Amino acid sequence: MKLELGNFYVEEIVFGEKTSFKDGVLTINKQEALDYVMEDENITHAELHIVKPGDMVRLCPVKEAIEPRIKLDGRTYFPGVTDEELTRCGEGRTHALKGCSVLVVGKHWGGFQDGLIDMGGEGAKYTYYSTLKNIVLVGDTNEDFEKNEQQKKNKTLRWAGHKLAEYIGKTVKDMEPQEIETYELEPVTQRNDEVTKLPGVVFVMQPQSQMEELGYNDLVYGWDMNRMVPTFMHPNEVLDGAIISGSFMPCSSKWSTYDFQNFPALKRLYAEHGKTVNFLGVIMSNLNVALQQKQRSALFVAQMAKTLGAQGAIVAEEGYGNPDADFIACIVALENEGIKTVGLTNECTGRDGFSQPLVTLDEKANAIVSCGNVSELIELPPMPVVLGELEALARDGLSGGWAGDEILGSSVKADGSVIMENNAMFCGDQVVGWSTKTMKEF
Incomplete structure (x- = not known):
């Protein structure tokens, strides 16, 4: 499978x-673009x-990021999402606008x-998206059924971003x-022999898919990843629109569509x-709720x-x-097969940094x-301009934000x-490989 990305x-x-x-200049007719977005009633x-x-x-509350792209042969870029027609991703020519995103x-x-x-300012270093030029779609919807829910599907706005x-x-x-x-x-x-004599390596991806109710999880070709078992995929599919980000996980852990x-x-x-x-390819796994589901996925992956x-x-x-x-079970299952395995993740060691980093551990990991x-x-000074509504950080249960704390008060002063946990920084931990954070020993 051959993919050409024209940048x-x-x-x-x-x-x-x-x-x-x-x-090098991207010009947007604002009214025409808004008219296109508003076609969704x-x-x-x-x-x-x-x-x-x-x-x-x-910017707050940020829900999604997408790189503007187009397939040259007329196929939809996000099959099963921006169009119900299903076509294979990862082949042919795709053109991409680099150095920018739709937020x-x-x-x-x-x-x-x-x-x-x-x-800008002190907070910019915490997220990759401060390094991009961004077209920001700020919107509201008639999805009244979830406005006061802590967990939101955000479907209308996310789909609008993909289409834009x-x-x-x-x-x-x-x-x-x-x-x-x-x-x-x-x-x-x-x-050929020159390649096969090298150590074979697979990349195992565990996108977020824990919500048993449909609509929150990452999608592959428009299919909710809670309803799949681990699958072998070509890396080109991942890089070319087969997967879109979901709306369920603490935000610093999130993998955006970008x-x-x-x-x-x-x-x-x-x-x-x-x-x-x-490089043998991608084993697309998932994240589950029940123990047996976790064990089943680990068996499939190994x-x-x-x-x-x-x-x-x-x-x-x-x-x-x-x-x-799921993460540790997968690593252990691979190691049990004699496959040397490295894990990429963030950790939850508490505000003081002294808690156990992962919920479960194993000496093989x-x-x-x-x-x-x-x-x-993270403490951040005021900003002269806010796009969206900053109070959402405290009021609406964003991971890393709170309305009241007996010591710290509200996240939004x-x-x-702002005072908040890293949890609320949009895609802040960048497990996908953007991260510039380092470890220090004391």
Whole structure:
């Protein structure tokens, strides 16, 4: 399977008369874009903003991030989501607008799964999305049934973001890209001796899929991942729109759709393929609730890895707490098959850093990369501009925010300053590979 990504590097984003891309400038006709978004009758309010790195702007509650892209052959970019037609992702030519994203922000209402981004100041270092130029869709919907729920599906706004990203991606459909990245893996059984003599490695992904009620979990080809067992996938599918982010997990643990589209760990394995490793592909697992479900997934993963001839594996977990049981079970099952395994996850060591990092541990899980402590306290000064509603951080049960604490008070202070846990930082732990955090020994 061969995927070509044609990249167009965005140097500036402006509003103007015609939605277009020229000489590094992405121009968006604001009214036409809003009219397109408002075609969904469930959206009651929508506005568009442009923010760039260094802007003293705070966004909250942030729900999703997507890179604008378009398929050149006319197929929908997110099959099963932006179109009911199912077509295979990961092959052909896709054009992408690089260095920017579409961010989806609630006008008022947030929830457990939503987060915060500071584009400038002290808070900018906590999230990758402060480094991008962002088209910000701020919206509200008629989904009154969940406005006061701590856990929200956010379907209408998330879908609007996906459609808007594809709409903006059309600007470069018929243009010649500045750069073409090619992603191609030979069939596993048809690789030459120079490749097969290298250690075979699989990448095991555990996207968030714990909600038994449909609508909250990550989707693969539009299918709720709670309803699947581990499956062997081509990495190109992940990088090319097969998976969209869900709306259920503490926000610093979240993998946005942008993360799936650009998954750095997958790209690094591609770069090492044929040099230091034989990259066999992706085992797409999931995260479960019941113990037997967790054990079943671990058995599937280990069997597939062994059958593929893997000698090494990397396991990445989206979430923490209960999912740690899936994460550790998977690592142990792989190690029991003689497959050397590295884990990628964040940890929950409490505000003082002294608690057990994962809910469950095992001596065979002896090579885990930590991407940060979800409970770390972060204090941020007021921002002159807020897009969305900052009070949502405290009022609506965002992970990492609170309405009242007997010592710390509310997360949101009267002057607009904030004290919160890292949990509330949008995609802050970046288990996918963006993370710049380091460990120190004392």
